[in-house]
Amino acid sequence: MTITPPALSVFESLESEVRSYCRGWPAVFDRAQGARLTDEDGHSYLDFFAGAGSLNYGHNNPVLKRALIDYIERDGITHGLDMATTAKRAFLETFQNVILRPRDLPYKVMFPGPTGTNAVEAALKLARKVKGRESIVSFTNAFHGMSLGSLAVTGNAFKRAGAGIPLVHGTPMPFDNYLDGRVPDFLWFERLLEDQGSGLNKPAAVIVETVQGEGGINVARAEWLRALADLCRRRDMLLIVDDIQMGCGRTGAFFSFEEAGIVPDIVTVSKSISGYGLPLSLCLFKGELDVWEPGEHNGTFRGNNPAFVTATAALEAYWADGQMEKHTLARGEQVEQALLALCTEHGRLGASYRGRGLVWGLEFADPARASEVCARAFELGLLLETSGPQSEVVKLLPPLTITPEELDEGLRTLARAVAATV
Numbered sequence: 001m002t003i004t005p006p007a008l009s010v011f012e013s014l015e016s017e018v019r020s021y022c023r024g025w026p027a028v029f030d031r032a033q034g035a036r037l038t039d040e041d042g043h044s045y046l047d048f049f050a051g052a053g054s055l056n057y058g059h060n061n062p063v064l065k066r067a068l069i070d071y072i073e074r075d076g077i078t079h080g081l082d083m084a085t086t087a088k089r090a091f092l093e094t095f096q097n098v099i100l101r102p103r104d105l106p107y108k109v110m111f112p113g114p115t116g117t118n119a120v121e122a123a124l125k126l127a128r129k130v131k132g133r134e135s136i137v138s139f140t141n142a143f144h145g146m147s148l149g150s151l152a153v154t155g156n157a158f159k160r161a162g163a164g165i166p167l168v169h170g171t172p173m174p175f176d177n178y179l180d181g182r183v184p185d186f187l188w189f190e191r192l193l194e195d196q197g198s199g200l201n202k203p204a205a206v207i208v209e210t211v212q213g214e215g216g217i218n219v220a221r222a223e224w225l226r227a228l229a230d231l232c233r234r235r236d237m238l239l240i241v242d243d244i245q246m247g248c249g250r251t252g253a254f255f256s257f258e259e260a261g262i263v264p265d266i267v268t269v270s271k272s273i274s275g276y277g278l279p280l281s282l283c284l285f286k287g288e289l290d291v292w293e294p295g296e297h298n299g300t301f302r303g304n305n306p307a308f309v310t311a312t313a314a315l316e317a318y319w320a321d322g323q324m325e326k327h328t329l330a331r332g333e334q335v336e337q338a339l340l341a342l343c344t345e346h347g348r349l350g351a352s353y354r355g356r357g358l359v360w361g362l363e364f365a366d367p368a369r370a371s372e373v374c375a376r377a378f379e380l381g382l383l384l385e386t387s388g389p390q391s392e393v394v395k396l397l398p399p400l401t402i403t404p405e406e407l408d409e410g411l412r413t414l415a416r417a418v419a420a421t422v
């Protein structure tokens with residue numbers, strides 16, 4: 001029998017069984033700053049989770065906090081549907097000047113509801129409207145959100161089963177390296193597209209993550225992404241890159257697809273765009289795709305003004321001078337070195353690693369070991385989550401602003417956690 005400490009009892013008695021993260025981290029968190037959280041008993045935890053990628057600039061980032069406090073204190077607009085506000089104007093202008101224009105990206109900006117899945121639903125709906133077709137192609141182990149449209153293009157069987165109705169109009173194809181490099185890229189996909197007897201309805205769009213975050217830190221090669229973009233162009237399908245978890249600098253560049261040199265037709269952005277953990281989503285698309293009628297895709301919480309304020313401050317502070325990418329790649333190399341050493345030391349565990357920028361995955365021959373490592377890491381004061389269809393991958397997702405010393409501390413704690421499972 002598990003005995004619930006009194007501090008956790010209301011969560012157990014009142015909050016739904018659906019809760020998940022709090023089960024792996026049985027503490028009541030109270031404060032957070034940068035890469036550290038503190039629980040109500042004063043225990044400190046180093047954060048290698050960063051709000052599932054929503055806190056790329058750390059908790060309560062002082063630059064963003066100052067901008068937010070000033071805005072609230074001067075009674076800036078908090079809720080405004082999609083009305084024009086000074087906060088929204090500042091965000092749009094900064095996003096254009098700091099992100100879109102220097103990268104020569106031809107996007108218009110749509111604000112759907114505030115969460116990532118809202119942006120995915122908007123992207124799918126727009127692609128279907130533009131092409132007049134219902135079918136969407138997604139990839140094995142993809143994760144795009146929990147609402148029905150997003151679930152239909154998500155791979156995970158457990159999450160799909162929760163829908164309770166058939167999930168239709170989505171067809172999965174093998175992600176990069178799904179077939180262990182034994183089959184030429186897109187052989188199956190191309191064959192289905194050209195064969196009138198294949199049973200595949202002509203797709204409106206293909207939706208892809210450049211690195212599958214929830215699916216197990218599966219990294220698509222740049223040449224695979226380029227071949228996918230080329231396939232979409234040749235076959236008249238729109239290319240949607242879901243950059244909700246891997247965008248906002250997680251892989252180095254602001255957009256994760258920049259390294260491949262492709263320009264997707266539609267891009268979804270959320271998680272770290274506000275920079276402060278405040279909900280905000282964007283659906284970006286090429287100007288010629290802007291076929292929406294006014295109000296055709298609506299919602300009460302589109303355009304979260306306090307989130308515009310912190311998003312603008314984040315873009316100005318971290319992206320205007322081009323330094324962020326270099327910092328992230330340097331920290332990424334630090335992680336890679338540590339994982340190499342760890343896997344070499346624990347060769348008997350069949351450990352391997354993969355990643356890009358500052359998102360890394362560590363896998364063991366025994367899938368259950370990943371959860372054990374995360375449990376030991378929590379006891380040692382490090383927050384780490386698993387990913388992958390069997391939770392078989394330890395996922396490292398620290399804030400991009402973490403210092404080299406903090407990163408080193410977390411990596412050493414990870415090594416101790418692994419050793420504790422041997």
Ligand SMILES: Cc1ncc(COP(=O)(O)O)c(C=O)c1O
Nearest residue numbers: 115116117143144145242244245
């Ligand atoms: C790639 C990707 N798309 C969509 C989502 C859904 O975002 P949200 O949980 O904010 O709805 C996530 C969340 O993890 C994600 O990683």
